[in-house]
Amino acid sequence: MNTNIDGFIDGYGNMKEHDAFGYNVTYITKRDAVLCPDCASEDENMDELAGAFSHFEGTPLYCDDCDCEIESIYGDPDEIDEVV
Ligand SMILES: [Zn+2]
Secondary structure (H helix, E strand, O other), X not given: OOHHHHOOEOOOOOEOOEOOOOOEOEEEEOOOOEEOHHHHOOHHHHOOEXXXXXXXXXXXXXXXXXXXXXXXXXXXXXXXXXXX
16 A cells, blocks of 8 residues: 555544644545545545545545535635635
């Protein structure tokens, strides 16, 4: 398994929802599918994980498995401009 991913497994064998800095973690599989931490923790998906990242900025991503919305940590900069 990718060592990059090993650091994101918590003490219960699940994929962490937050990294060491408290940012939400999003997972990507070998087939370039985006997964939320819940789906990444599914046994059949865990074997497919290729990396973990924090979705800092931009439009929301959608989990490839459960279709939930993964909002960026700082939001969409274009959207903020419209409010100001
Ligand atoms: Zn999901």
